[in-house]
Amino acid sequence: MSLRADGRKNRQRILDTAEAIFAEQGFDASLEHIATQAGVSRMTLYRHFKDRETLCIAVLERNVAELELRVEALQDDPYACLEIMNMMVELFAHNQGMVEGLTRHPTHQNDIDRLRHRVVDLLVDPLSRAQTAGLIKTDIGREDLFLVMSMLGAAVGHGSLQTRTEHVRRALNILQFGFMCPPDEK
Known part of the structure; x- marks a missing residue:
């Protein structure tokens, strides 16, 4: 898989995971928890989303x-x-x-x-x-x-x-x- 395709896949996983966690836990849900559940590092999460x-x-x-x-x-x-x-x-x-x-x-x-x-x-x-x-x-x-x-x-x-x-x-x-x-x- 190319780096670009891998990046899109990671972004999609982060969005899917964030949507589910924010729906259950609200705005203040842990970004570290979102990254872990999405199977990415915090650095990867922040590479896609600054905050x-x-x-x-x-x-x-x-x-x-x-x-x-x-x-x-x-x-x-x-x-x-x-x-x-x-x-x-x-x-x-x-x-x-x-x-x-x-x-x-x-x-x-x-x-x-x-x-x-x-x-x-x-x-x-x-x-x-x-x-x-x-x-x-x-x-x-x-x-x-x-x-x-x-x-x-x-x-x-x-x-x-x-x-x-x-x-x-x-x-x-x-x-x-x-x-x-x-x-x-x-």
């Missing part, structure tokens, strides 16, 4: 990119907006610890804002299709999507990944009643 924040941003970037790929498969589905929101539930619960930790570091606020905009952008066209199909109220707009994201983020809470997922899923179910069209308005 904890950079590693977290890389994990979040990858998760949003994966969400973007999943959304592409739903392009023509009028229910895609609701499905994407369900995907967001998983993303929020899984990444809550990283996002919470990054918000303590104002130098990365632009990165967090950019990722939030990417996630909201994923919902704009599906929202319009759902509104055209009479599934979602027409007075719901892009700014409301940011509000929904904030509400879901606040609903995540603390606890195990399973508990966080249950909390945010319940919050989404409640929110969906607020923007769904009643049967007589379709």
Whole structure:
């Protein structure tokens, strides 16, 4: 295996391991533990990611990119907006610890804002299709999507990944009643 391919493989292992450990232990998880579990040295981890924040941003970037790929498969589905929101539930619960930790570091606020905009952008066209199909109220707009994201983020809470997922899923179910069209308005 070439050095370049080996480097990509190490980077991928670090990201996979960091994602799992940050999801369970939060932002302050030991980077040494992440390196050990990924089967790389601390030096290798730091060669790829200069600090904890950079590693977290890389994990979040990858998760949003994966969400973007999943959304592409739903392009023509009028229910895609609701499905994407369900995907967001998983993303929020899984990444809550990283996002919470990054918000303590104002130098990365632009990165967090950019990722939030990417996630909201994923919902704009599906929202319009759902509104055209009479599934979602027409007075719901892009700014409301940011509000929904904030509400879901606040609903995540603390606890195990399973508990966080249950909390945010319940919050989404409640929110969906607020923007769904009643049967007589379709």
